[in-house]
Amino acid sequence: MPQVTLTVNGKQHTVEVENRTLLVEVLREKLALTGTHVGCDTSQCGACVVHVDGVSAKSCTMLAVQAAGTSVLTIEGLAAADGTLHPMQEMFREHHALQCGFCTPGMVMSAIDLVNNHPAGLTEQEIRDGLEGNLCRCTGYHNIVKAIAAAHPLMHAKA
Amino acid sequence: MGFEGIGASVRRKEDSRFLNGRGNYTDDINRPGQLHAYVKRSDRAHATIGGIDISAAAKAPGVVAVFTGADLAKEEIGGLPCGWQIHNKDGSPMAEPPHPVLAVGKVRHVGDPIAVVIAETKQQAKDAAELLSIGYTDLPAAASLAAALAPGAPTVHDEVAGNICYDWQIGDKAVVDGVFAGAHKVVRLDLMNNRLIPNAMEPRAAIGDYDVNSGEYTLYTTSQNPHVIRLLMGAFVLHIPENKLRVVAPDVGGGFGSKIYHYAEEAIVTWASAKVRRPVKWTAERTESFISDAHGRDHVSVAEMAVDAQGKFLGLRVSTQANMGAYLSTFAPCVPTYLYATLLAGCYTTPVIYCEVKAVFTNTVPVDAYRGAGRPEAAFLLERLVDAVALDTGIDRVELRRRNFIPVDAFPYQTPVALAYDSGDYQTTLRVALKNADWDGFEARRTAAKARGKLRGIGISTYLEACGIAPSAVAGSLGARAGLYEVANIRVHPTGSVTVFTGSHSHGQGHETTFAQLVVDQLGVPLDQIDVVHGDTAKIPFGMGTYGSRSLAVGGSAMVKAMDKIIAKGKKIAAHLMEASVEDIEFANNTFTVAGTDKSKTLTDISLAAYVPHNYPIEELEPGLDETAFYDPKNFTFPGGCHIGEVEIDPETGVVQVVNFTAVDDVGRVINPMIVEGQVQGGIAQGIGQALLEAAVYDENGQLMSGSMMDYTMPRADNLPNIHVATENTMCTHNPLGSKGCGEVGAIGSPPAVINAICDALKEYGVRHMNMPATSGKIWSIINAGPSKMAAE
Numbered sequence: 015m016p017q018v019t020l021t022v023n024g025k026q027h028t029v030e031v032e033n034r035t036l037l038v039e040v041l042r043e044k045l046a047l048t049g050t051h052v053g054c055d056t057s058q059c060g061a062c063v064v065h066v067d068g069v070s071a072k073s074c075t076m077l078a079v080q081a082a083g084t085s086v087l088t089i090e091g092l093a094a095a096d097g098t099l100h101p102m103q104e105m106f107r108e109h110h111a112l113q114c115g116f117c118t119p120g121m122v123m124s125a126i127d128l129v130n131n132h133p134a135g136l137t138e139q140e141i142r143d144g145l146e147g148n149l150c151r152c153t154g155y156h157n158i159v160k161a162i163a164a165a166h167p168l169m170h171a172k173a
Numbered sequence: 174m175g176f177e178g179i180g181a182s183v184r185r186k187e188d189s190r191f192l193n194g195r196g197n198y199t200d201d202i203n204r205p206g207q208l209h210a211y212v213k214r215s216d217r218a219h220a221t222i223g224g225i226d227i228s229a230a231a232k233a234p235g236v237v238a239v240f241t242g243a244d245l246a247k248e249e250i251g252g253l254p255c256g257w258q259i260h261n262k263d264g265s266p267m268a269e270p271p272h273p274v275l276a277v278g279k280v281r282h283v284g285d286p287i288a289v290v291i292a293e294t295k296q297q298a299k300d301a302a303e304l305l306s307i308g309y310t311d312l313p314a315a316a317s318l319a320a321a322l323a324p325g326a327p328t329v330h331d332e333v334a335g336n337i338c339y340d341w342q343i344g345d346k347a348v349v350d351g352v353f354a355g356a357h358k359v360v361r362l363d364l365m366n367n368r369l370i371p372n373a374m375e376p377r378a379a380i381g382d383y384d385v386n387s388g389e390y391t392l393y394t395t396s397q398n399p400h401v402i403r404l405l406m407g408a409f410v411l412h413i414p415e416n417k418l419r420v421v422a423p424d425v426g427g428g429f430g431s432k433i434y435h436y437a438e439e440a441i442v443t444w445a446s447a448k449v450r451r452p453v454k455w456t457a458e459r460t461e462s463f464i465s466d467a468h469g470r471d472h473v474s475v476a477e478m479a480v481d482a483q484g485k486f487l488g489l490r491v492s493t494q495a496n497m498g499a500y501l502s503t504f505a506p507c508v509p510t511y512l513y514a515t516l517l518a519g520c521y522t523t524p525v526i527y528c529e530v531k532a533v534f535t536n537t538v539p540v541d542a543y544r545g546a547g548r549p550e551a552a553f554l555l556e557r558l559v560d561a562v563a564l565d566t567g568i569d570r571v572e573l574r575r576r577n578f579i580p581v582d583a584f585p586y587q588t589p590v591a592l593a594y595d596s597g598d599y600q601t602t603l604r605v606a607l608k609n610a611d612w613d614g615f616e617a618r619r620t621a622a623k624a625r626g627k628l629r630g631i632g633i634s635t636y637l638e639a640c641g642i643a644p645s646a647v648a649g650s651l652g653a654r655a656g657l658y659e660v661a662n663i664r665v666h667p668t669g670s671v672t673v674f675t676g677s678h679s680h681g682q683g684h685e686t687t688f689a690q691l692v693v694d695q696l697g698v699p700l701d702q703i704d705v706v707h708g709d710t711a712k713i714p715f716g717m718g719t720y721g722s723r724s725l726a727v728g729g730s731a732m733v734k735a736m737d738k739i740i741a742k743g744k745k746i747a748a749h750l751m752e753a754s755v756e757d758i759e760f761a762n763n764t765f766t767v768a769g770t771d772k773s774k775t776l777t778d779i780s781l782a783a784y785v786p787h788n789y790p791i792e793e794l795e796p797g798l799d800e801t802a803f804y805d806p807k808n809f810t811f812p813g814g815c816h817i818g819e820v821e822i823d824p825e826t827g828v829v830q831v832v833n834f835t836a837v838d839d840v841g842r843v844i845n846p847m848i849v850e851g852q853v854q855g856g857i858a859q860g861i862g863q864a865l866l867e868a869a870v871y872d873e874n875g876q877l878m879s880g881s882m883m884d885y886t887m888p889r890a891d892n893l894p895n896i897h898v899a900t901e902n903t904m905c906t907h908n909p910l911g912s913k914g915c916g917e918v919g920a921i922g923s924p925p926a927v928i929n930a931i932c933d934a935l936k937e938y939g940v941r942h943m944n945m946p947a948t949s950g951k952i953w954s955i956i957n958a959g960p961s962k963m964a965a966e
Binding site for chain 2: 048
């Protein structure tokens with residue numbers, strides 16, 4: 015079986031995988047990082063979104079072997095070591111942008127990538143379009159859109 | 174610490190774990206030595222099974238066991254039970270054919286489970302399942318209501334002639350027919366309510382874990398009601414007594430009804446874990462969810478309203494066909510009857526109503542309650558019919574509604590369809606919604622849209638719902654096979670912190686916060702010293718779970734009752750400690766005081782005395798401060814309100830954009846306004862999804878054409894508008910909180926508001942009605958055909 019070495023949330027791991035093993039299976043089953051979720055099998059829902067080398071990726075649609083040598087950030091690695099939430103996490107809480115919590119990890123990781131890619135600002139329509147790859151069945155997105163808009167200035171002020 | 178009690182938009186206690194990826198969903202749980210199950214499902218809608226050859230699969234790498242229906246039959250494993258019995262017009266009981274856990278002899282829908290392969294890994298189980306050889310002989314399928322009711326239709330269950338599960342009625346047909354015969358005008362509408370697939374974001378999962386030493390089974394499952402699963406699976410399927418069966422429903426990623434029911438996979442993993450003496454885990458792939466989670470809606474109806482010259486509703490006559498799917502899911506029979514026909518008065522004074530419902534078996538996935546359950550079907554029918562009456566009589570649609578509303582001084586109001594409403598103020602929710610939506614300014618917006626080449630329309634829905642189902646005795650008399658109370662255990666710990674154990678279950682509703690706020694309000698304990706525990710039959714005395722917007726109205730009321738007991742006992746202890754008479758003890762703000770004195774004891778003083786009973790009235794009072802209450806509601810609660818949708822249609826493409834959505838709901842007392850707003854927004858998103866995008870589509874062979882998230886259109890962020898939510902509340906008069914329920918109002922009120930808006934936008938095309946979903950293709954075809962002759966004349 016192939017061996018894959020990758021860095022996850024700053025820590026290096028070497029894992030044995032099958033050729034067909036998905037990145038999300040490594041995260042959930044080998045590394046017990048169960049914050050990354052699987053909500054579909056057609057790459058539609060985005061519950062599995064993580065950052066691979068700083069860019070959002072659907073970890074259900076990436077083979078583990080493709081992730082060899084990369085640095086992966088999952089929802090578990092987002093908050094600071096002292097527990098301080100990332101501004102996106104904080105705004106999701108503040109604006110009630112989550113209900114059942116299942117889509118939340120992927121939604122937060124996608125939202126951060128979206129804000130990172132739009133330093134000059136995001137209109138409401140751009141946020142809605144930018145969430146095209148993530149499904150939420152609980153919130154109707156209203157509060158997610160609000161949370162992302164609120165996180166934008168906080169993230170870019172920090173940078 | 175700010176205000177944290179009833180009425181505060183406290184940020185949610187549960188969010189921290191979800192935002193950090195530390196939720197604990199069923200698939201996140203792994204038991205030592207765990208095996209993985211893969212369920213082999215039928216890829217045919219209707220076929221007999223001559224035999225199943227498991228030999229190759231059984232020998233495949235990693236495979237530990239393969240089980241089929243024959244293995245379950247040998248051990249007399251029961252079928253999946255149905256929790257509600259409906260009676261036919263002639264008084265005979267409904268047809269209730271068996272629902273085997275694994276198919277025996279015949280499969281009846283695509284997705285019907287046939288065998289389970291258990292292996293060391295999920296992939297090994299799945300690979301081995303490919304090696305199963307199943308001797309299908311195809312039968313013609315009855316894949317729709319029309320196909321199942323056609324003469325000579327294929328019979329889904331051999332013992333159910335004509336595929337009729339039941340033929341039920343409510344109301345006096347002769348009386349209603351008489352009213353119609355003498356009416357000034359009769360307005361008719363033929364409608365269908367589109368079949369939906371719930372698609373909670375977390376796929377279902379289950380882990381069975383049998384303890385060889387104790388003989389105890391534990392089932393971890395994605396359920397909205399773990400005690401109900403324990404009861405149904407233990408008593409009817411696997412014959413395991415309650416003391417040997419623990420059901421845990423940990424964090425659950427959305428339900429919307431689809432996780433109420435007892436599913437085959439729960440029984441399979443529980444039973445199999447004892448067979449193989451190792452834990453067995455199953456997690457649905459989304460493709461499996463589409464063909465194994467209960468679907469929702471799927472009605473075809475004819476609705477007629479008799480009106481007088483002033484537009485007063487004189488009588489309503491409805492005939493509905495409801496698709497049950499291939500088997501009766503747990504609560505399926507009550508959805509198109511007692512959760513539907515009893516809602517047909519809506520918020521109107523219609524004096525006589527008759528409704529008949531034919532429930533029909535088809536070769537499709539079972540259909541059961543999905544967010545709203547019967548009530549969205551009733552609201553869609555009624556609110557569309559009222560708009561049709563407005564069109565046919567020329568009376569303004571708002572004025573027509575006002576003329577027919579149950580007036581605010583008429584409560585309690587007995588409807589002609591069994592329900593008795595306790596409170597409501599429909600004129601107020603209407604008035605505020607019209608104002609919030611700027612109804613009067615709409616024509617200017619329509620004109621402006623026209624200048625931009627867009628067709629703009631506005632639609633209104635003044636809906637009503639009934640939730641918090643009960644009382645138990647009434648539900649029982651109508652066919653329920655369970656009670657419908659709720660249970661709360663309030664434990665005040667020695668040092669004054671509190672744990673609430675509730676039989677309700679939270680899968681997105683924020684109970685850990687809302688319920689804690691009830692304790693803040695009643696016992697004066699700070700929010701951070703309160704924890705809410707749910708979802709585990711080993712921890713919670715009993716419970717009926719969460720569905721039908723019942724958790725606060727019924728479950729919260731049980732908490733109030735349990736806290737009343739805490740306070741009553743606390744007063745006795747306080748009276749002893751302060752050497753006063755119990756009658757003179759008052760409790761407020763976490764403190765017991767002797768009336769008219771400065772003597773006081775905090776709740777912590779009392780709880781400490783209760784657990785360290787050195788100075789304690791031990792002769793009359795047991796130690797401890799821990800009380801349980803069962804609350805059986807006296808009536809349903811009746812939320813209602815007004816939803817206004819505003820749409821713009823691009824005539825070039827037929828694409829509908831909902832540009833404004835305004836809801837003003839009456840949900841009774843609000844505990845956490847932020848959470849209520851979120852619940853209503855989420856419900857409206859699902860309602861807009863039903864109106865514009867979502868449909869479960871079967872072909873004539875019973876293959877699900879919309880069987881993945883690539884084919885079934887889930888609403889995305891860019892399909893939805895901002896949703897403006899407000900409440901105008903009247904209090905429920907029969908529960909101690911005054912709360913009514915907010916989980917389903919959005920999904921009930923919104924679909925007709927959207928479709929009424931689309932019909933308004935397309936009125937120059939002579940569109941009188943449009944079935945859901947109002948897809949761009951459907952609308953483009955209408956626009957492309959040009960303005961109707963009728964409209965042109």
